[in-house]
Amino acid sequence: MDLRFSEADHAFRAEVRRFIETELDPRVRRKLAEHRALTKAEIVDWQRRLNTRGWATPSWPVEHGGPGWSAVQRYIFLDELHQAPAPEPLSFNVNMIGPVLIRFGTPEQQQRFLPRIANLDDWWAQGFSEPGAGSDLAALKTRAVLSDDGQHYVVSGQKIWQGMAQHADWMFTLVRTDPASKPQAGITMLLIPMRSPGVTVRPIVTLDGRHEVNEVFLDEVRVPVDLRVGDENRGWDITKYLLGHERTGIARIGMTKRLIARAKALAASVPAEHGTLADQARFREQAAAIEIELKALEITQLRLLDAMRENGQGPDVRASIVKVKGTELRQAASELLLQAAGPRAWRCADEFDDAADADTTIAATYFTLRAASIYGGSNEVQKNILAKHLLQG
Ligand SMILES: Cc1cc2nc3c(=O)[nH]c(=O)nc-3n(C[C@H](O)[C@H](O)[C@H](O)COP(=O)(O)OP(=O)(O)OC[C@H]3O[C@@H](n4cnc5c(N)ncnc54)[C@H](O)[C@@H]3O)c2cc1C
Structure with a gap:
């Protein structure tokens, strides 16, 4: 596959960005940027706006209300949401039970549930x-x-x-x-x-x-x-199918990019011996190491999405690679951010409501992300899956 973005891809990216700028409540954007929890009403409101535009269910087939995007467009869409930041469509609905009902549900179940899943009428x-x-x-x-x-x-x-x-x-x-x-x-x-x-x-x-x-x-x-x-x-086959979808969604590369950008911005405000923390070789080395691996992961994810499009199947065992690497890098980026924030990082997420205190959500973010290598199947277990399927041939 050609991994360069085409003119049409760039135009699509601009369209998504414009939509987020015009439709997303700036208070929601700020809360997400500060890693604060959103209310149910905020999440529902955003998903309904996406659904009105036909964008709430990026991976669903067109006949069930999907937008008919290519793998690259789906990737760009998520990347823009993560970097904005804007909420993703609710994963339990859109990436888990929706695809399961499309594949394994009866026509009655599909008719009854899918529109409500997309519009977040049912959580x-x-x-x-x-x-x-x-x-x-x-x-x-x-x-x-x-x-x-x-x-x-x-x-x-x-x-x-x-x-x-x-x-x-x-x-x-x-x-x-x-x-x-x-x-x-x-x-x-x-x-x-x-x-x-x-x-x-x-x-x-x-x-x-x-x-x-x-x-x-x-x-x-x-x-x-x-x-x-x-x-x-016969629920086990359905479970394996669902977990594959859950895992590809966990990489959240755009979110890691945002964490690195925030760490760099913060480091630039921390005085150090010669200049700021951002000028220090050690800090730059750590940031670059994460960024290089992230680029490699981005390419891997695009290849996986492309393969899914070509064979018309759900994600295969490679979803485990994306899950492991994606969560490791997000954790590494949150650690870099924690280091840049120093003592300012410490306080719980919901203790304050003031933008001046935004840095204090950093420790909470760091702790939240410890769980990313556990949910969706722990990383150790993903490595077992990979060893079984890829190394044993
Ligand atoms: C924040 C969060 C959100 C979650 N959300 C949901 C949800 O919405 N719905 C839901 O159903 N579940 C959810 N989970 C549960 C999650 O899927 C499980 O926690 C996860 O599968 C690990 O299971 P466990 O907690 O029982 O740990 P255990 O299975 O007891 O594992 C403990 C440790 O042993 C390691 N380990 C276990 N087996 C092996 C092995 N064979 N080889 C090597 N190492 C091994 C694990 O990697 C882990 O480090 C969530 C978990 C968290 C933390």
Whole structure:
């Protein structure tokens, strides 16, 4: 493939940039630039603006409302969102359950859910992990038993780490329907309305002082059988497909570029022996090392997107490379920023509301990003996947 951007690509980039400038509330932009949490209303408002423009579901096929962009256009779109910064369309909706329903859902499920997923009329959460089933997801124990009349599944168990489930209307959930078979063979995907009797969401406050993740308890929750995705006990194939999509979305290269730019700008304001911190060889070397690797990752990501377009398939095992490298570089960039900020970096994200204090979100950002190498499948596990598929031939 030709990795240079064409004239049309540059024009597209300018169009996206213009849209963000005219449509995005500047207060939302500032909050994101300072790595502060957005409200549900702010996220929903932005996604609806994107959806009105036909841009909320970049990777969906045109017949389901996707914009028909090339891989390069999708990349440029995300890059512009990250660098602006502007919110991404909600990943749980657009990159996870949307593609799953397009591939595995019934026509009725597609008709019922896809438009609402795109417009964020329904907010979705991901109910996969459990206290004893994270990396080893197939060990999950949440049970679903078919009712005597065959109309409902009755679901009981506990999920953990559900991102933004406090806002969710629905949760796509993995449950065990056949305890007797091999772990991967007895799993089914159900769509559970969060307002069903028996669903309890409990917050987990993380090291950065934020409430983003939750525990979800399911106590004899009755789920109609038409909310099953795919066949009973065939949820594992769907899960692998979904996780591939989740992983390609985690690289967030534009966000890393922004972290580096902010670190450089901050370093230029820190006096050092000869000039500023930004002039110091050690600092420049660290920034350059991240930038060089980031460029290589950018090319890898473009190649992956191009291959997906050509073979019409979802992401393959190379999504794991992008996940590992993307999160490592974002963490390295946040560390550089932390060093540049020095003592100014320390305070929790939501303690202040003043632009003058913007630097103080830096420590929180650093802590938030520690989790990036864990969610979407930990980096160690991604390396196992790569070793199995690429090195063993
Ligand atoms: C911020 C955040 C958001 C999340 N959001 C969601 C969500 O929305 N929905 C959801 O379902 N889940 C979510 N998760 C859960 C996430 O997917 C799991 O935390 C992750 O898969 C790791 O599982 P675990 O926490 O059980 O750790 P474990 O699996 O217990 O792993 C502990 C450590 O051992 C290592 N390890 C485990 N197995 C191996 C192995 N075979 N080889 C080498 N090393 C290994 C891991 O890399 C890790 O370092 C989220 C997690 C975080 C931190």
